[in-house]
Amino acid sequence: MKLYAFGHNNYHEPDARTTSSTTSDQASPICILEAETIRILWTSWCDTIIAYQTSAGIWIIQYRGAGVAPELQEYIAHSVPIQEAVSGHRGTLHFFGSTLHDGLRGYLIKYSDSTDSEISIFSTDLEVEAGTPLVRSYSSKMVQDMSTVQMDSSGRIMIGLDSPSNEKATQIVHFARLNELAAHLDTHSAASGPSTIQHAPFIPTQWCTNATTSTALSSSGEVFTSSRDLRFSKCLGRAPVNAYELQPIPYFSETSVEAISSGGYMSGAISTDGELFLWGQSVPGHEGSISVLEDLMFESDDVRTGVSCAPEQDEIIKCLDVYIDGMEARTQRLAVGHGHVLIAAEAHVIDGNMKRAVLGAGVNSNGQTGLRTSTRFIKNFEEIIAFRDMAIQQLIATGWSTFVITL
Known part of the structure; x- marks a missing residue:
């Protein structure tokens, strides 16, 4: 390819x-890469994540751009859960972020065979300077029910959750900002809960x-x-x-x-x-x-x-x-x-x-x-x-x- x-x-x-x-x-x-298999996992105006497989069967995860700190780029390239999901050994990987603003902000790995599903949120430089960890990872009950995470142009977070009463439906919860989602996952409190909850019949x-x-x-x-x-x-x-x-x-x-x-x-x-x-x-x-x-x-x-x-x-x-x-x-x-x-x-x-x-x-x-x-x-x-x-x-x-x- x-x-x-x-x-x-x-x-x-x-x-x-x-x-x-x-x-x-x-x-x-411009041909920027040639390999046995190539997949683009994420793109925004400022960054791109590419996965490619060498002739020896090894998967390489490569971040290109300037949206995240060098430490995060290394984290993405060497994360074992990301490697396992990309290679198809275990889990489904979904990166998320703001395509026209901050770029990449995290990822969700969904496991269908266990309760180990995990969401990881990447902190901005300003958040790290204020003492926030570079990567915040969560695996609560809410995370186990997540099917997707989206960000709109205003920075609002939209999360699809498996419906507890209908396997053919989705609950969509909204958070005004990514930090509000992180606060809710940290505390599980109603005070930091979603701004709205909607039911989608699909x-x-x-x-x-x-x-x-x-x-x-x-x-x-x-x-x-x-x-x-x-x-x-x-x-x-x-x-x-x-x-x-x-x-x-x-x-x-x-x-x-x-x-x-x-x-x-x-x-x-x-x-x-x-x-x-x-x-x-x-x-x-x-x-x-x-x-x-x-x-x-x-x-x-x-x-x-x-x-x-x-x-x-x-x-x-x-x-x-x-x-x-x-x-x-x-x-x-x-x-x-x-x-x-x-x-x-x-x-x-x-x-x-x-x-x-x-x-x-x-x-x-x-x-x-x-x-x-x-x-x-x-x-x-x-x-x-x-x-x-x-x-x-x-x-x-x-x-x-x-x-x-x-x-």
């Missing part, structure tokens, strides 16, 4: 330096947040959203009824969704049939909008490799058509960053071969679309030629960066 990166340079080694400053140079996909298989909205996917393929900021109503993907609670998007009532992605002020989904959906708006203060979101680009017969939008569309959710060399394609991967979107698609040809392409659009101020151009905003989806006919294993866009793992 190969890992490529472009955009904001948090992907370099911690001691690396870059002398390039032009958008077109930043946009050139178990999230994917859960992501952007500047305004939380988006979750159920095991049955339903998409749920919630928002505490209704100034940008299109981001919710539905009418703002019970907007503070995770509610299903009616548009997808007859569609089974298998993947979601969210970032900035946009979200997207891929159906089990390979259909591509996008909703939201451009980043406030940025010039330009992606054409298919603003009904500025409709279906036409001359689309070769790109994305088009049929003229009769839902007011909020856009169902998009993807083409490779004039052939209709299925979307395989979707990544939404802070104002930019990338997709990986494939089309079957008559002789049984496969055409593959990766396309990007949106904000390009740091070259995050991967397109070799100095244009700061890409209105229409364009192909990143470097990835033509490559099989894409993982596609991630976070903040102003993009990562592509090829087979």
Whole structure:
């Protein structure tokens, strides 16, 4: 496998330096790692965690960026529970943090065969100076019930808990700040308890947040959203009824969704049939909008490799058509960053071969679309030629960066 990166340079080694400053140079996909197996475990605007397996079968956990202290970077690289979870020997690993603010803030390891599940919270430099331990770990009854931990753009913590009365439902508890969660786990007191508790009639298989909205996917393929900021109503993907609670998007009532992605002020989904959906708006203060979101680009017969939008569309959710060399394609991967979107698609040809392409659009101020151009905003989806006919294993866009793992 190969890992490529472009955009904001948090992907370099911690001691690396870059002398390039032009958008077109930043946009050139750079192969930063080649290994037997590669997985990106976490990304934010300021840091990335990469796991890769050597030819000898050894797993390496590597932190790149500047979001945490060197001592924490060493902790992540050599933690036995993290190593065991990554290698698949024991436990499920989930890193969490603020993708556009502090970066990485901790991780949850869930064990299905015991009561050893553990959440570890990383302290900031200021907290350490005030006497807080660098790593705070907990394994209380509440931690055993945790299925996921999310942080929204305001720093609010959202925790999914296994429902004691319904194995197909989730309790979602909110804490205003990460330190409030830590205080509650320290004392188990009601005074430091969650600010709200909600009931969700599903178990999230994917859960992501952007500047305004939380988006979750159920095991049955339903998409749920919630928002505490209704100034940008299109981001919710539905009418703002019970907007503070995770509610299903009616548009997808007859569609089974298998993947979601969210970032900035946009979200997207891929159906089990390979259909591509996008909703939201451009980043406030940025010039330009992606054409298919603003009904500025409709279906036409001359689309070769790109994305088009049929003229009769839902007011909020856009169902998009993807083409490779004039052939209709299925979307395989979707990544939404802070104002930019990338997709990986494939089309079957008559002789049984496969055409593959990766396309990007949106904000390009740091070259995050991967397109070799100095244009700061890409209105229409364009192909990143470097990835033509490559099989894409993982596609991630976070903040102003993009990562592509090829087979």
